[in-house]
Amino acid sequence: MMLFALMLCPFCFTMGAFVFSGLLDPMARDLGVSVSTVATLQSAFAIVCALCGPLLAKFTSSLNRKHLLLSTLLVLTVSNLASAFALDYRTLFWLRALSGGLGALAFPLAVTLATQANTPELRARAVAAVYAGVPFSLMFGVPAGSLVGAEFGWAASFALTAAVCAFALGFVWVKVPGLGEVAQVSASTSPASISGEAKVYLLITFLTFTSMFCLVGLIGPTITTLTGFDGRGIAAMQLLAGVSGLIGLRFGARLESGRSPYSLTLLFGVMVASLGILVGPLYSGLAGSAGLGLMALSILLGPLAQFAIAAIVQTRLAVSAGSAATLVLSINSSMIYLGQGLGIAVGAYALDIAGRGAPPLSGTLLAALGIAVAVVLERSRVQNQQS
Numbered sequence: 264m265m266l267f268a269l270m271l272c273p274f275c276f277t278m279g280a281f282v283f284s285g286l287l288d289p290m291a292r293d294l295g296v297s298v299s300t301v302a303t304l305q306s307a308f309a310i311v312c313a314l315c316g317p318l319l320a321k322f323t324s325s326l327n328r329k330h331l332l333l334s335t336l337l338v339l340t341v342s343n344l345a346s347a348f349a350l351d352y353r354t355l356f357w358l359r360a361l362s363g364g365l366g367a368l369a370f371p372l373a374v375t376l377a378t379q380a381n382t383p384e385l386r387a388r389a390v391a392a393v394y395a396g397v398p399f400s401l402m403f404g405v406p407a408g409s410l411v412g413a414e415f416g417w418a419a420s421f422a423l424t425a426a427v428c429a430f431a432l433g434f435v436w437v438k439v440p441g442l443g444e445v446a447q448v449s450a451s452t453s454p455a456s457i458s459g460e461a462k463v464y465l466l467i468t469f470l471t472f473t474s475m476f477c478l479v480g481l482i483g484p485t486i487t488t489l490t491g492f493d494g495r496g497i498a499a500m501q502l503l504a505g506v507s508g509l510i511g512l513r514f515g516a517r518l519e520s521g522r523s524p525y526s527l528t529l530l531f532g533v534m535v536a537s538l539g540i541l542v543g544p545l546y547s548g549l550a551g552s553a554g555l556g557l558m559a560l561s562i563l564l565g566p567l568a569q570f571a572i573a574a575i576v577q578t579r580l581a582v583s584a585g586s587a588a589t590l591v592l593s594i595n596s597s598m599i600y601l602g603q604g605l606g607i608a609v610g611a612y613a614l615d616i617a618g619r620g621a622p623p624l625s626g627t628l629l630a631a632l633g634i635a636v637a638v639v640l641e642r643s644r645v646q647n648q649q650s
Contacts, residue, residue, distance in 0.1 A: 402505020
């Protein structure tokens with residue numbers, strides 16, 4: 264039950280970041296701004312999270328891990344509840360930024376506690392179990408927000424998120440060991456002392472999430488354009504994305520256990536395909552059953568590859584970081600959220616200047632860059648293993 268409690272932390276944090284991603288059109292109408300402007304609420308959350316995560320990890324390194332995690336969940340509860348009562352875009356923007364910044368430790372703290380409470384041979388499974396909170400959030404939390412928001416208004420999606428955060432807080436309080444039962448993490452390592460290979464993995468994390476979130480941040484309007492779906496239809500497609508992400512975690516863990524030499528290169532190739540197949544249909548105005556089929560295929564392939572890469576990278580960093588685990592994992596989480604935020608911003612900008620097909624096209628180009636980085640890294644690993 265401890266791992267389930269820790270899994271709830273990335274679940275509720277991810278839900279807070281993207282719970283309104285299927286509600287961009289009605290939010291834009293109510294707030295009097297464009298769809299791309301509403302999408303920047305997700306960017307604000309993610310980018311501020313990325314900037315604050317490592318700083319918070321460093322300056323809170325002497326604090327009890329459980330107490331710090333509980334405080335983080337309390338902040339998420341209050342900030343999401345306040346977002347439900349925001350009356351204008353500016354207020355909502357700053358509330359989302361506050362939630363992302365002060366909630367930035369939820370993910371790395373959960374991973375750190377999970378790895379330290381398990382033996383070395385079980386740590387990969389523990390990391391995967393906690394990380395599963397992200398696809399579970401995409402599978403259940405975000406679609407639930409779309410359904411509740413479509414039925415009761417977009418503000419209800421934030422109220423639902425606040426309730427989930429409060430539940431997570433209570434569960435962590437009861438089920439996660441306190442000071443003395445789980446060893447504390449040293450944060451004496453500085454970013455400058457992180458190995459070169461680890462820095463490449465951080466770059467891979469960044470490229471993975473930046474490329475995918477060029478599309479994911481605008482998933483609601485994209486689904487509507489290709490399929491005509493809204494409300495429940497968007498929620499169903501988001502559920503499919505969550506299932507794909509969960510499968511991707513297991514697939515990534517299997518690839519890592521089998522020590523597949525070029526797994527990251529292969530997975531980036533899958534991401535290129537998943538994004539690229541949408542560009543032409545979005546520009547040509549393809550819809551109906553053909554649009555639905557391509558959208559479903561993209562949603563099946565993209566999150567699978569994305570979370571498989573994330574599982575491989577997260578596991579390697581968690582196992583190799585040693586006493587610097589909190590710092591390294593916090594930086595990796597920052598790369599995740601920085602990638603999400605910049606990906607959404609790139610996608611929104613591309614949408615404004617080049618139309619509906621531009622967001623997945625931008626993501627395709629970034630994923631292609633990921634292939635190049637992965638090839639260099641994996642060739643180096645193979646050569647080191649042979650020498």
